[in-house]
Amino acid sequence: MAAVRRSKFLHKCVASPTGKDSASVIFIHGSGDTGQGVRAWVKEVSVPDLAFPHIRVVYPTALARPYTPMQGVLSNVWFDCYKISRDCLEHLGEVTAGVPKYRMIIGGFSMGGAMALHLACRYHRDVAGVFALSSFLNKDCSISGKGGSHWAVEERAGAGSPLPELLQGHGPGDELVFRKWGEETMALLKKAGMTTTFHSFPGLQHQLFRPEIELLRSWILTKLLPDSLDASGQ
Numbered sequence: 001m002a003a004v005r006r007s008k009f010l011h012k013c014v015a016s017p018t019g020k021d022s023a024s025v026i027f028i029h030g031s032g033d034t035g036q037g038v039r040a041w042v043k044e045v046s047v048p049d050l051a052f053p054h055i056r057v058v059y060p061t062a063l064a065r066p067y068t069p070m071q072g073v074l075s076n077v078w079f080d081c082y083k084i085s086r087d088c089l090e091h092l093g094e095v096t097a098g099v100p101k102y103r104m105i106i107g108g109f110s111m112g113g114a115m116a117l118h119l120a121c122r123y124h125r126d127v128a129g130v131f132a133l134s135s136f137l138n139k140d141c142s143i144s145g146k147g148g149s150h151w152a153v154e155e156r157a158g159a160g161s162p163l164p165e166l167l168q169g170h171g172p173g174d175e176l177v178f179r180k181w182g183e184e185t186m187a188l189l190k191k192a193g194m195t196t197t198f199h200s201f202p203g204l205q206h207q208l209f210r211p212e213i214e215l216l217r218s219w220i221l222t223k224l225l226p227d228s229l230d231a232s233g234q
Contacts, residue, residue, distance in 0.1 A: 028108030
């Protein structure tokens with residue numbers, strides 16, 4: 001079942017069919033959406049549902065703030081930016097969950113995917129994986145220079161530390177977040193040392209897509225968060 005939960009800072013829509021969770025997936029919505037909204041969208045396009053007996057799927061909602069691309073109108077966004085472009089600046093926030101990081105996946109759609117990449121690359125590099133659907137990282141201050149996501153990945157790879165696996169999905173018909181931006185993000189993070197997989201879906205525009213959610217579900221279950229744990233608890 002899915003329930004709406006209020007915390008001190010964020011509303012959260014949580015899908016936990018059994019309540020017996022050994023892992024978590026955090027699915028971050030795009031600009032102007034809500035956790036409930038992206039949860040409903042996922043249910044609409046996916047069969048079976050993106051729900052698991054052993055995984056809690058959390059859909060947080062960003063706080064409303066003035067959003068410059070909408071002329072300063074309040075909108076549920078994770079950070080502000082001057083425009084929707086790979087060349088502009090952005091401001092970062094943070095989402096956390098109360099499970100061991102090696103049993104956590106962070107990901108999202110559009111702005112939510114960008115937020116997930118920042119969280120996984122800069123602050124939570126020991127999570128199991130990260131996914132970014134129709135998303136990208138800005139090429140300037142967000143990922144270049146000391147302290148940026150790209151630098152953080154290179155630093156960890158250079159030290160021989162594990163890095164989260166990255167799954168990306170994009171459509172060639174996306175006219176808001178161009179596929180090229182996603183491909184450039186993939187190439188940059190792969191060069192920095194991440195294991196990356198990029199899937200292009202013919203006919204996909206800036207939207208969620210049933211084959212994409214099916215791929216995500218399979219990736220979560222078969223590669224990163226299986227139902228059973230070994231004797232060490234991993």
